[in-house]
Every structure is written in structure tokens, then in C-alpha cells.
Amino acid sequence: NAGVTQTPKFRVLKTGQSMTLLCAQDMNHEYMYWYRQDPGMGLRLIHYSVGEGTTAKGEVPDGYNVSRLKKQNFLLGLESAAPSQTSVYFCASNRDSGHHNEQFFGPGTRLTVL
Amino acid sequence: AQKITQTQPGMFVQEKEAVTLDCTYDTSDPSYGLFWYKQPSSGEMIFLIYQGSYDQQNATEGRYSLNFQKARKSANLVISASQLGDSAMYFCAMSRPNTGNQFYFGTGTSLTVIP
Numbered sequence: 001n002a003g004v005t006q007t008p009k010f011r012v013l014k015t016g017q018s019m020t021l022l023c024a025q026d027m028n029h030e031y032m033y034w035y036r037q038d039p040g041m042g043l044r045l046i047h048y049s050v051g052e053g054t055t056a057k058g059e060v061p062d063g064y065n066v067s068r069l070k071k072q073n074f075l076l077g078l079e080s081a082a083p084s085q086t087s088v089y090f091c092a093s094n095r096d097s098g099h100h101n102e103q104f105f106g107p108g109t110r111l112t113v114l
Numbered sequence: 115a116q117k118i119t120q121t122q123p124g125m126f127v128q129e130k131e132a133v134t135l136d137c138t139y140d141t142s143d144p145s146y147g148l149f150w151y152k153q154p155s156s157g158e159m160i161f162l163i164y165q166g167s168y169d170q171q172n173a174t175e176g177r178y179s180l181n182f183q184k185a186r187k188s189a190n191l192v193i194s195a196s197q198l199g200d201s202a203m204y205f206c207a208m209s210r211p212n213t214g215n216q217f218y219f220g221t222g223t224s225l226t227v228i229p
Contacts, residue, residue: 031214031215033216033217035219040123040221041221042118042205042219042220042221042222043205043207043217043219044219045216045217048214048216049214050214050215056214058216088157090159092159092217094215096215097211097212097214097215098211098215099145099146099147099166099167099209099210099211099215100147100164100166101147101209101215102149102161102164103149103161103207103217104161105151105158105159107157107158108157108158
């Protein structure tokens with residue numbers, strides 16, 4: 001199993017450009033999440049999904065959109081990138097709603113917006 | 115409101131010694147999970163240990179143990195016999211099962227093991 005994979009690993013954008021980050025998991029997990037990690041702030045939840053076709057806002061959703069058209073994929077979109085969106089983005093998945101379940105993380109995407 | 119608090123931005127420990135990383139949490143949910151993750155300089159998030167809110171005994175996983183004090187809302191990570199490879203960022207997290215099983219993360223503690 002590859003676990004959770006993220007594409008791309010690195011990206012540099014100019015202000016106003018758009019891009020999509022792809023997350024894929026092969027563990028048949030129901031729940032998927034997008035986080036951003038900034039220095040000194042830990043991981044903050046952007047959006048999440050509790051199943052195919054569902055999405056919900058997390059703590060910091062502004063400026064981002066997501067889609068979960070297939071169970072194994074969770075896409076994060078930036079329509080008009082801003083320098084404040086420079087961050088490391090992590091995707092994670094969870095088997096279901098059991099509070100004992102750990103979240104499995106992808107390797108991260110380092111995004112720089114100039 | 116801050117859900118998870120890690121008050122130690124940086125910690126140092128001598129190789130082979132034990133170290134405790136602090137974590138306090140805030141919730142009114144009766145059912146929740148507490149987790150610790152390790153993030154080495156390479157960046158990946160590695161799950162270390164889990165403690166459930168109803169668990170009577172402290173969780174242990176090899177050299178890792180979780181000192182769970184429910185009344186004080188603390189879930190400290192204890193690493194015994196520290197190794198150089200333990201140098202990393204450590205994050206405490208709490209799950210909220212009725213909200214899409216969201217995780218709240220602390221701001222992390224940077225641990226440096228000194229040879």
C-alpha cells in the first residue's frame with residue numbers, strides 16, 4: 001500500500017494564479033482532510049470530507065475549495081493564490097468516525113506564493 | 115479557543131535520559147482521543163501513541179508512554195532512553211468524533227537530543 005500520496009511535492013506560484021493539490025489514499029478510508037502547517041502554529045484544518053461527494057469547512061477555509069468526487073481522492077484548490085497561502089499542506093485520511101482511529105498523513109506539499 | 119496547548123516550544127535532553135513533553139487539552143465532549151505525532155526534519159507526520167478518554171490505563175508503545183491525567187486534562191508524552199533519532203517536532207492532537215473526527219493540534223515541541 002502506498003498509503004496517502006500528495007501531488008505535487010513542491011510548487012511556486014505567482015499571486016493570482018490558481019492550482020489544485022491532489023491527495024490520494026489506497027486504504028479505503030471514508031474520511032479525508034486538508035491541513036496547512038505554518039511555523040509556530042501547528043496544523044490547522046482547512047476542509048474535510050466524511051465520504052464521497054461530501055465536504056465541510058474546517059478552521060481556516062477562506063481562499064480554498066475542495067472536492068471529493070471519488071472516495072480515494074480529495075482535491076484542494078486555490079482559485080487566486082495569495083502570499084498568505086505560502087505554507088506546507090498536508091492531506092490526511094481516517095478510516096471512519098471512531099475516536100480511536102489515527103489519521104494517516106501524506107508527505108506534504110510545500111507551496112510558495114510570490 | 116485553544117483546544118490543545120503545548121507550552122514547551124523547545125526541549126533538550128541528554129541521550130539515554132527520559133524526557134516529558136507536556137500537553138493540556140480543553141473539551142466538554144465525554145468521548146475523545148488523544149494522539150502524539152512526531153515530525154522529523156524530513157517533514158512527514160508519524161503517529162506515535164493514542165489514549166482514549168475512557169481508558170483506565172496509560173498507553174504505552176515501546177519507549178513511548180502517555181501520562182494521562184483526565185481530571186487535569188493533561189496528556190503528557192514520556193520518551194524513555196532518548197536516542198539521537200528522537201530529535202524532531204512533537205505534536206499533541208485531540209480528536210472530536212462528532213465533528214467528522216476532526217483533529218485539533220497543538221503548536222508542537224521541538225526536541226533536541228544531545229549526545
